[in-house]
Amino acid sequence: MCGIVGLFLKDKQLQPQLGILLTDMLVTMSDRGPDSAGIAVYRETASGCFKITVQSANPAVDFADLHQDLGVKIEVIDTHAILTVPSDEIAEVLAQIEVAHPGLRVMSRGKAIEIYKEVGLPQSVADRFNIPDLSGSHGIGHTRMATESAVTTLGAHPFSTGADQCLVHNGSLSNHNRLRRKLARQGTQVQTENDTEVAAAYLTHRMEQGDDLGEALEAGLSDLDGFYTFVVGTENGFGVLRDPIACKPAVLAETDQYVAFGSEYRALVNLPGIAHANVWEPEPATVYFWSH
Amino acid sequence: MQQLDLETHSLREVNAMLQAQDAQTNHTEWEILNPKGAHAIACGLDAEIDVKVKGATGYYCGGMNKHATIRVAGSVGPGVCENMMSGKVVVEGNASQYAGATGHGGLLVIKGNASSRCGISMKGINIVVHGNIGHMSAFMAQSGSLVVCGDAGDALGDSIYEAQVFVRGSVASLGADCIEKEMRPEHIAKLSELLSAAECDADPSTFRRYGSARQLYNFDIDNAGAY
Structure with a gap:
């Protein structure tokens, strides 16, 4: 069904x-x-920034220092976090997540989603x-x-x-x-x-x-x-x-x-x-x- | 007039009350309020009662109906009056897929459109659709009549047995072993009766008839090499 x-x-x-x-x-x-x-x-977003939604099975650990590591604004909601990223930094942030944060899964990225x-x-x-x-x-x-x-x-x-x-x-x-x-x-x-x-x-x-x-x-x-x-x-x-x-x-x-x-x-x-x-x-x- | 409100009664209570009516009942008129798309409303009825459903329903409304007249003031979800034995079901709006599937008897009237697989495997039910029907309708239809005042979708009457199909509008395509057949006076007479019972004033002489070419009934030895 x-x-x-x-x-x-x-x-x-x-x-x-x-x-x-x-x-x-x-x-x-x-x-x-x-x-x-x-x-x-x-x-x-009001600022016209991009958003990346990430998910973690272990949010307490994975999200703890994320805003400092990535240098972006982060809003944690349970197992998910919304990262607000200037549009010219999106590729760099995604690459950093892939290399340095194996516990994170990217759920979505974009201006609105x-x-x-x-x-x-x-x-x-x-x-x-x-x-x-x-x-x-x-x-x-x-x-x-x-x-x-x-x-x-x-x-x-x-x-x-x-x-x-x-x-x-x-x-x-x-x-x-x-x-x-x-x-x-x-x-x-x-x-x-x-x-x-x-x-x-x-x-x-x-x-x-x-x-x-x-x-x-x-x-x-x-x-x-x-x-x-x-x-x-x-x-x-x-x-x-x-x-x-x-x-x-x-x-x-x-x-x-x-x-x-x-x-x-x-x-x-x-x-x-x-x-x-x-x-x-x-x-x-x-x-x-x-x-x- | 007995009123049953699905806001205050559970679906099981409503159906149990309707199913408890028998041939001797004094309560012959019923109204069901707030259906809100619920499934299996007025299923399994077995008495000559009139039931009005005041709104749209979900799956399987009027399933297995016997004797009762059910009128839905709205649209219905998939499988309306599936396996109906007798009685009458009138849908004022549209019907979703497999309307009247496997029905043995009675009359199903859909005043709007019906979608795919209308009358699939029908076994004696009569179905009159005021609007159009979708693809694969009357698939493996065994007996009874399917009347369509509008257009029919693809593969009409695929693998049909002895059911009769009457269409006034266009037919997108005929299914395997379904062919157009001659409209004889007895067919016009039958169609007139069905249209009249279905509150439809369409002219029977404007319909075309379709049925089985009877080429799939028996194994054809010339096709043995294909298996």
Whole structure:
């Protein structure tokens, strides 16, 4: 199974409520996947700096002197930390993390994205990271019932393989091992054994080659074999794609204030104005995309 | 009129109350409030009662229905009235995938669109969709009728047995062993009855009929080399 929710706000007045709305949507989907849960939230920093979300299995040790070692501002939230980095130092900081901080895992990087994910039910993950308090322009949540790789923090969704990009997935891919090897030969490395991360890396790779997100998703229809409902986030946008068989459920709702995605309608019932929203099931093999 | 509110009653309580009605019941009209997309609402009913669901439902609404008339004032999730035996289910909005799957009898009416696999493996149920249907509909459909006032998606009637399919709009593609067939007067008469029962004023003469070419029923010795 797995449960997916997504919320793309058109109305800026709703932005302070993004975290609470997304949390409520994701908790409603808990019985679609009790293994692990994660949320990606997009919110620009006032300074225009980049953010790197890192995770550690041993945060007390790994985060203790991190701000001094890296020379950056750091905000620790449970097992995660948000590093605020000037845009011209991002490559250097990432290289330092890789060389000198083997206990850290980079969850995401970009101008707006923050990713929080852990093993456990959506409510416990949301509580640990104070997700309800987060504001933002858009966000994606996932609750996982593991199939293709182990139940670990790193196997949880969302996956982010490029700046401000993230992907969540309901389904399973059958050609991910071959695609992982192909991407590695082309210089794109995937961190885990997870099939979804390969799909995320594939889309990032396509976009590095010049595709926009819509073109990358279209190309995925022929290169990704398996079952999928994907929800994708970028710095300014939010996309949905289902495979041609489309057996993984999906519901979209749109009002003047937002576009919302849910694996089931249940996830959407507490959104403001949902009774008058345009609600529909996305067509198979059709790319849907909204951007600010 | 009996009202059951899913804000104050659990789903099990609501379904148990509806399932407890029998042929002698005096409570023949029921209303379910605040469905909020919940699963398995009004499943397993077995009495001639009218149930109105005031909002959208999740998976398997009206599953295994016998005798009851269920009307959903909203859209329904996957598997609406799966394996229905008799009675009538009317959906005022849209239906998600495999609407009416494996149904043995009764009438399912969808006033909006139905998505993929509508009427998959239907075994005698009649389904009337006022709008369009998605791909792989009437897959392995055995008997009963599927009526579509709009368009049908890809692979309509793949591996179909003796069910009849009537489509007014376009058909994206026919599945294996499904062909267009002649519309004879008896088909027009049957279609008129179904449309009328489904609160639909479409003209039966504007539909086309599809069914099995019966080429997949038996093993064909000429294909032995392919196995």
